[in-house]
Amino acid sequence: xxxxYIFTSLxxxxxxxxxxxxxxTLPDGGMFGDAQKENIAEQLPExxxxxxxxxxxxxxxxxxxxxxxxxxxxNDIGYPTVMLCTDTNGQDMVSDNNGYNxxxxxxxxxxxxxTSLEGQMVWNDMxxxxxxxxxxxxxxxxxxxxxxxxxxLAQGLGARAFAYHVLAQLYQFNYFGHENARCVPLITDKNxxxxxxxxxxxxxxxxxxxxxxxxxxxxxxxxxxAEQAKVTRSDKxxxxxxxxxxxxxxxxxxxQEYAKAADDAKNAIDEAKAEGLxxxxxxxVSAPTFNSSDETNWMxxxxxxxxxxxxxxxxxxxxxxxGSLSYGYANYSGGRQISTxxxxxxxxNDVRKGWWLDAAGESETLNDEQNEFVDxxxxxxxxxxxxxxxxxxxxxxxxxxxxxxMRVEEMYLIAAEGYAMSGSADGKKYFDEFVKNRMRVDxxxxxSDYTADPQEAVxxxxxxxxxxxxxxxxxxxxxxKGVDRRGCGFPNAECIxxxxxxxxxxxxxxxxxxxxxxxxxxxxxxxxxxxxxxxxDN
Numbered sequence: 001x002x003x004x005y006i007f008t009s010l011x012x013x014x015x016x017x018x019x020x021x022x023x024x025t026l027p028d029g030g031m032f033g034d035a036q037k038e039n040i041a042e043q044l045p046e047x048x049x050x051x052x053x054x055x056x057x058x059x060x061x062x063x064x065x066x067x068x069x070x071x072x073x074x075n076d077i078g079y080p081t082v083m084l085c086t087d088t089n090g091q092d093m094v095s096d097n098n099g100y101n102x103x104x105x106x107x108x109x110x111x112x113x114x115t116s117l118e119g120q121m122v123w124n125d126m127x128x129x130x131x132x133x134x135x136x137x138x139x140x141x142x143x144x145x146x147x148x149x150x151x152x153l154a155q156g157l158g159a160r161a162f163a164y165h166v167l168a169q170l171y172q173f174n175y176f177g178h179e180n181a182r183c184v185p186l187i188t189d190k191n192x193x194x195x196x197x198x199x200x201x202x203x204x205x206x207x208x209x210x211x212x213x214x215x216x217x218x219x220x221x222x223x224x225x226a227e228q229a230k231v232t233r234s235d236k237x238x239x240x241x242x243x244x245x246x247x248x249x250x251x252x253x254x255x256q257e258y259a260k261a262a263d264d265a266k267n268a269i270d271e272a273k274a275e276g277l278x279x280x281x282x283x284x285v286s287a288p289t290f291n292s293s294d295e296t297n298w299m300x301x302x303x304x305x306x307x308x309x310x311x312x313x314x315x316x317x318x319x320x321x322x323g324s325l326s327y328g329y330a331n332y333s334g335g336r337q338i339s340t341x342x343x344x345x346x347x348x349n350d351v352r353k354g355w356w357l358d359a360a361g362e363s364e365t366l367n368d369e370q371n372e373f374v375d376x377x378x379x380x381x382x383x384x385x386x387x388x389x390x391x392x393x394x395x396x397x398x399x400x401x402x403x404x405x406m407r408v409e410e411m412y413l414i415a416a417e418g419y420a421m422s423g424s425a426d427g428k429k430y431f432d433e434f435v436k437n438r439m440r441v442d443x444x445x446x447x448s449d450y451t452a453d454p455q456e457a458v459x460x461x462x463x464x465x466x467x468x469x470x471x472x473x474x475x476x477x478x479x480x481k482g483v484d485r486r487g488c489g490f491p492n493a494e495c496i497x498x499x500x501x502x503x504x505x506x507x508x509x510x511x512x513x514x515x516x517x518x519x520x521x522x523x524x525x526x527x528x529x530x531x532x533x534x535x536x537d538n
Contacts, residue, residue, distance in 0.1 A: 048152050051139060055132040055159045056237045058125075059302045060403070062309030062316060065124045068513070069117050074329070075102040077310050079129070079302065080318040080403055081121050082166065083470025085111060089506075090473055091485045092339045092463050094382070097492045100333035102321060107495045112529045114509040122170065123511050126163045130187060133160035138189030142218075147229035154222040158239040158247060160188070161215040165251055166474075168208045170508045174478040176256045179206040182525060184510070185518065186211055199520035202510075209255060216248040236293040237303040242271035246299060246406050249414050254478050262418025262427070265411040272299055272408050279408050279437045282351050287365050288325060288388035290469075291401035299411075302403040311400045319390065319399035322468060324379060325370060326389040327397045337382040339488035342463055347445040350438050352464055355386035369394050382489060384468060409434060409465050413458050420454035427454060434461065455479070477506065487538035497532040505532055 058064075061078040075081055087093045088106035097104040105111040111118035136156030140149050164186070168175075172183045186203040187195050188211065223241040226232070233240050239247075245268035252261035272278070280289075280297040293301040304310065310317040320328025324335045338356045346353045354365035357374065359381045366374065366385060373394050374385070390401045412434040419427030428450065435444045449457040459479060463472055476483070482501035490496050499505060510526035 047139075048136075048149070051132075051136045052152050052155045052238075055129065055136060055155060056302075058128045058132045059237075060304060060308065060310055061128075062313055064128065065121050068124060069120055071117065073102070073117055073121065074316045075118075075321065076121055077317055078125055080470070081118075081125055083318070083403075084321055085118055085122060086170075086473035087468060087470055089483070090476055091483050091488055092342050092467060092472060094337040094339055094489050094491075096334045097495055098333060100329050102329065107492070109497075109505055109532055112505055112507075112509055112531075114512045114515070114526050114529075116511075119509055120511045120513065122508060123514060126167050127187070129163040130160055133157070133163065134187070134189040134192050138192070147226045147231040150222040150229075151226040151231050151233075154219040154226065154244065155239055157215040157219040157222070158244050161212045161219070161251075162247055164208055164212050164215075165247070165254070168205060168212070169254065169474045169477055171510070172205050172507065173502075174480065175205055175209060175254050179209075180204050183208045185521070199518040201520040202525050209251065212251055213248070216244060216251065219244045220248065235303060236298055236301050239300065240271070240275065242268045242275060242277070243300045243406055245271060246411055249411065249418075250474075253414055253418060254474070256421075258418040259422035259424070260418075262415045262422060262424070265414035265418060265430075268299070268411045269408065269415070272411070277408055279412065279434065281437055282440060285438070286351050286354070287367075288370065288385050288392075290386060290404060291319075291388040291390060291392075293402040293404075297408045298402075298404055298406075299408060300404075300406040302405060304400045304402055306398055306400045308400070311398060314397060314399075317399045318403050319387070319401045322384075323387050323389055323399070323401070324377075324383055324385050325373060325387070325394050326399050326401075327395050328399060331377045335377075335379050335383045336468070337380060337489060338384060338467060339485075340382060341488050342460075342467075343382055345460060346464055347439075349441045349443065349445065350464075351440055352438055355384060355467070357381050357383045357385060386468060404469050407466075407469075410462070410471070413462055413465070416450070417455055417458040420450075420458075431458070431461075438465075482506075486535065490537070493537070494534050496534050496537050498535050499532050503532070505529060 059079045063072050063076050064078060065076050066072045075084055084103050085106045088095065088103040095101055095103065095107065097107050105116060105118050110116060113119065133156045136152060137160065140153045144150060144153065167184045172178055172181050181204065182202040183205045184202055185200040186208055187200055191200065220241065223244055227241055245264045249261045249264035249268055252264060277296055277299060280295065289295065293303055315328045319326045321330060322336060323330055343356060354363045357363050357379060361379065361381050363385050389396045390398050412430045416427045416431035416434065431450050432444055435446055446457060459475055462475055466472060480501040483497060483499040485496045486498060509529060510521065515521050515523065515526055
């Protein structure tokens with residue numbers, strides 16, 4: 001059978017399906033009843049495609065929450081808003097709290113107030129994905145035998161699981177030891193209509209994870225069957241079998257189910273290889289990159305078109321805030337730097353040392369044109385030059401770079417940690433293979449670190465490798481690290497904190513508007529906050 005690639009283009013209808021959801025109230029379902037569920041692929045193919053595309057359109061939107069916020073925020077851009085917030089909350093991404101930096105509230109943790117605009121955006125953005133995913137899941141017979149419908153259904157299940165896993169890690173502490181703690185409302189295609197009328201209480205962490213595991217296990221089964229029937233994704237905005245395994249590997253890692261996490265990471269790697277994907281080699285990351293889903297190490301990403309609102313806005317997009325080599329806010333905010341403490345842990349033979357300017361404000365990965373641009377804007381030492389501008393055009397005003405959500409390298413590091421923590425020697429080969437593809441010479445300077453403490457060694461490698469990709473906050477929380485910004489190079493004294501791992505300022509609050517709209521929530525579901533007290537720098 002000839003391979004069928006579905007979703008060849010993002011239908012304009014998908015934008016009408018998604019819209020800018022007003023999430024001040026709980027999302028209603030708009031589901032088909034059981035008797036009305038249709039074979040979408042055969043009878044109404046355009047409806048199935050539009051509903052699925054609506055999920056992934058909701059990942060990147062231009063001012064999706066302006067009506068709910070009563071304001072236009074230039075960091076209101078969909079899921080990349082969450083990425084910016086969480087990376088800024090941590091200790092590895094340094095920035096100046098000035099008038100051009102839209103993440104100042106994340107720097108000083110005032111984003112934790114339940115009236116904060118960032119808090120409203122994060123909540124709305126994640127439930128917007130869930131809303132769109134429920135529309136897909138609720139419209140397809142869960143026992144469908146049609147391969148395309150299996151693929152559609154897997155997209156809804158996988159995206160819903162992804163969104164709930166993000167929420168679970170933001171609104172409550174790590175899974176292990178907090179299984180019975182309150183988390184977030186669990187709204188699925190089964191209870192969405194009732195929740196819209198009666199409200200929905202918070203579920204426990206365990207209940208949320210049970211739903212995540214159920215959804216991902218079903219998605220993996222469906223994608224495997226669809227793949228056997230030669231139904232595969234057309235591009236990397238959609239969830240493939242490798243991505244579904246990767247999402248479940250993340251979940252099991254958070255649950256401290258280390259052997260399961262490692263096995264799923266291995267499966268993700270194997271499936272990725274079947275798609276022609278692999279760790280980026282040294283040469284591939286020896287210059288600014290990470291701007292296109294065509295890169296062979298990307299498993300999943302947010303695909304951006306030049307005509308998208310976030311792009312035509314000019315500066316209201318992820319590269320504007322993050323990119324040092326594009327045109328945008330970063331040119332005037334001073335950009336983003338790596339923690340000087342983390343930078344010092346990168347070996348001199350590690351190609352990633354060049355992903356940031358050194359102490360002299362230079363990087364051997366830059367060409368003459370890039371160096372001139374860096375000099376023009378006077379970037380400080382340790383500023384990132386990891387992310388290339390769109391089409392590698394230095395200073396471009398077309399910020400249409402794709403945004404990574406999952407890369408093969410992460411799976412190698414999950415396997416390295418998972419196998420080690422479950423007592424298997426297999427972890428070392430994944431760690432060694434990863435390091436080999438980042439060293440300019442044939443050596444592994446991190447080998448002794450892995451032998452001494454594999455979990456800590458992997459955590460360090462993740463902090464380096466995945467810097468700026470919106471992932472490290474989740475590791476910081478699951479490992480109980482807390483936030484210690486002393487000696488990291490933060491320029492604002494009021495943003496230098498040492499936050500203990502049990503301090504509930506690390507948790508996000510359910511927005512006040514949601515508490516008012518959802519009659520089954522109480523103030524106990526979104527407790528009071530105490531902002532952290534600045535400490536002396538080292």
